[in-house]
Amino acid sequence: MSAPAPTVAALARGLAEGAFSSVELTRAYLERIAAAQPSLNAFITVTGESALKAAAEADAARAAGRAGRLTGVPIGHKDIFCTEGVLTTCGSKMLGNFVSPYDATIVSALRAAGTVMLGKLNMDEFAMGSSNETSHFGPVRNPWDTQMVPGGSSGGSAASVAARIVPAATATDTGGSIRQPAALCGVTGIKPTYGRCSRYGMIAFASSLDQAGLITVSAEDAALLLGPMSGFDPRDSTSVDSPVPDYTATLGDSLQGLTIGLVREFFDKGLDAACEQRIRDAIAVYEKLGAKVREVSCPNLPLSVPTYYVVAPAECSSNLARFDGVRFGHRCDSPKNLLDLYCRSRGEGFGAEVKRRIMTGTYVLSAGYYDAYYLKAQRVRQLISADFARAFKECDLLFGPTTPTPAFRIGAKCDDPITMYLNDIYTIGANLAGLPGMSIPCGFVDGLPIGLQIVGPHFSEARMLNVAHRYQQETDWHLKTPSAFA
Amino acid sequence: MSLTRADIENIARLARLELTEAEIPVYVDSLSKIFAFVGELDRAPTAGIDPMAHPMPGLAQRLRADEVTETNRRDTFQQNAPKVEAGLYLVPKVIE
Numbered sequence: 001m002s003a004p005a006p007t008v009a010a011l012a013r014g015l016a017e018g019a020f021s022s023v024e025l026t027r028a029y030l031e032r033i034a035a036a037q038p039s040l041n042a043f044i045t046v047t048g049e050s051a052l053k054a055a056a057e058a059d060a061a062r063a064a065g066r067a068g069r070l071t072g073v074p075i076g077h078k079d080i081f082c083t084e085g086v087l088t089t090c091g092s093k094m095l096g097n098f099v100s101p102y103d104a105t106i107v108s109a110l111r112a113a114g115t116v117m118l119g120k121l122n123m124d125e126f127a128m129g130s131s132n133e134t135s136h137f138g139p140v141r142n143p144w145d146t147q148m149v150p151g152g153s154s155g156g157s158a159a160s161v162a163a164r165i166v167p168a169a170t171a172t173d174t175g176g177s178i179r180q181p182a183a184l185c186g187v188t189g190i191k192p193t194y195g196r197c198s199r200y201g202m203i204a205f206a207s208s209l210d211q212a213g214l215i216t217v218s219a220e221d222a223a224l225l226l227g228p229m230s231g232f233d234p235r236d237s238t239s240v241d242s243p244v245p246d247y248t249a250t251l252g253d254s255l256q257g258l259t260i261g262l263v264r265e266f267f268d269k270g271l272d273a274a275c276e277q278r279i280r281d282a283i284a285v286y287e288k289l290g291a292k293v294r295e296v297s298c299p300n301l302p303l304s305v306p307t308y309y310v311v312a313p314a315e316c317s318s319n320l321a322r323f324d325g326v327r328f329g330h331r332c333d334s335p336k337n338l339l340d341l342y343c344r345s346r347g348e349g350f351g352a353e354v355k356r357r358i359m360t361g362t363y364v365l366s367a368g369y370y371d372a373y374y375l376k377a378q379r380v381r382q383l384i385s386a387d388f389a390r391a392f393k394e395c396d397l398l399f400g401p402t403t404p405t406p407a408f409r410i411g412a413k414c415d416d417p418i419t420m421y422l423n424d425i426y427t428i429g430a431n432l433a434g435l436p437g438m439s440i441p442c443g444f445v446d447g448l449p450i451g452l453q454i455v456g457p458h459f460s461e462a463r464m465l466n467v468a469h470r471y472q473q474e475t476d477w478h479l480k481t482p483s484a485f486a
Numbered sequence: 487m488s489l490t491r492a493d494i495e496n497i498a499r500l501a502r503l504e505l506t507e508a509e510i511p512v513y514v515d516s517l518s519k520i521f522a523f524v525g526e527l528d529r530a531p532t533a534g535i536d537p538m539a540h541p542m543p544g545l546a547q548r549l550r551a552d553e554v555t556e557t558n559r560r561d562t563f564q565q566n567a568p569k570v571e572a573g574l575y576l577v578p579k580v581i582e
Contacts, residue, residue: 098566099565099566101559101562101563101566194541194542195541195542208540208541237547237550238540238548240545303526303527303530306523306524306527309520309524310524310527325568326567326568327566327567327575328567328568329568330568331568331569338577338578338580339502340578341577341578342502343499344504346502346503347504347506352509355505356516356517356520359494359497359498359503359517360520362497363497363517366497366500373527375537376528376530377524377527378537378538379535379536380527380530381537382532382535382536382538383530383531383535385538385541389543416519417519418519418520421523433541434541434542
């Protein structure tokens with residue numbers, strides 16, 4: 001069965017016009033999910049029964065004249081978001097039996113906006129990975145070629161949107177976990193400004209970097225869903241109290257006078273030549289739309305990956321200290337004493353990459369090393385942030401590739417953590433500086449999608465979505481669907 | 487930078503992680519590589535630069551009044567606990 005419509009915007013229109021009901025729509029997506037699960041492994045939990053119930057409620061609300069723009073639209077949630085009464089695993093054996101007692105703020109906000117949850121999407125364990133291979137529930141596969149990785153950590157979100165088995169999905173981005181899989185799967189991803197969307201109920205990895213966002217088919221869909229997800233939440237101490245515009249209102253704005261900065265450091269020797277050509281082609285489209293292009297430099301950006309691999313593991317080692325085998329999560333059998341209970345529960349419950357990052361973080365925070373590693377990295381972070389601030393004095397938005405190469409083969413980079421970490425070389429900078437970033441599909445290399453990255457100043461989501469939308473009106477890369485899932 | 491088996495055992499102990507015999511050499515190798523890699527930061531010119539305290543410039547950590555805002559949901563929360571009795575979390579005996 002083919003997907004009922006290509007975008008959330010089209011589905012919302014169909015629902016409003018009565019072309020189909022939410023129950024019909026939800027049933028159609030549940031069938032697509034079941035058919036694709038053996039080949040993609042994109043879901044950890046499918047919540048079919050509750051989805052159909054929510055869809056029936058959405059249809060009833062519409063019949064009663066109480067429908068909003070998103071009423072009855074089905075979506076998927078990354079399994080990092082707590083969902084009350086539903087298994088919430090974060091891709092880990094540690095939380096393999098965890099049924100959340102509460103909802104994440106963005107989950108309840110999107111429900112209040114009328115969306116219907118189809119289920120919980122697979123991901124790298126605790127969002128630590130760039131290929132979805134660290135999930136305790138097995139790797140997700142790329143719908144464009146199932147021998148390839150979908151990227152990570154939001155691999156289930158990206159693969160399921162690309163295969164049109166969900167219309168849109170929530171995701172999170174700590175070092176590129178929305179933008180990188182969006183690029184590798186040929187879909188649209190937005191990581192908003194740090195603090196734009198609440199982190200309450202989003203299982204913490206690195207709290208100064210983590211941000212919730214979306215993976216969608218189009219920028220217009222992202223604009224529709226981002227509004228309800230955004231805004232101040234007193235339950236998240238780093239939530240920023242800044243007004244939320246209607247992101248759909250400015251989608252069609254002209255790009256005349258827009259200045260695009262091409263970041264010199266993004267076009268380094270690591271960038272695949274064919275990928276670079278697709279990015280240059282996309283920039284030519286923007287010039288036709290009236291944008292001016294200039295080169296800018298962020299000289300400290302090449303230090304973003306080593307900076308990240310101090311800061312993120314440090315924060316991860318403290319955040320994951322809560323998994324102690326006492327209050328929730330995995331507990332080892334017949335512990336000899338309390339220390340044995342902690343050590344074996346954690347040793348058994350966490351996978352190899354999570355343990356690697358906890359140990360890296362423990363070391364950089366340990367006595368005698370804190371200044372040399374953690375404080376040093378936080379100083380370099382300041383330099384990187386200042387580079388971006390300087391660049392934004394010369395241009396409105398920064399453009400570059402999202403990833404250095406298209407999707408790679410499953411298993412190809414598992415043996416060397418550094419090679420794997422370098423997948424995020426172009427995306428990490430935005431996280432370190434708290435900036436919003438997007439990836440939009442801009443072509444193919446050898447049948448695999450390529451993403452154009454857009455990075456903006458703090459709280460420039462409306463402008464970024466407008467800039468992405470105008471490109472998507474000129475091109476149809478975002479509407480391409482892998483033939484196996486057409 | 488090269489770490490030894492003893493370093494890894496010490497880090498694992500601090501992190502409260504039990505490693506298997508097979509895991510130890512894997513982490514000796516990969517953590518050595520990671521610390522060699524992050525060693526690049528040494529050459530960054532950070533003299534006189536303050537460490538970043540918040541990703542949003544000019545923003546400090548928000549504080550709230552010290553008021554009780556949560557209701558007691560102990561029974562619900564304990565449904566996820568591996569072992570409870572009479573509302574208490576059970577662990578092996580700590581004091582003999």
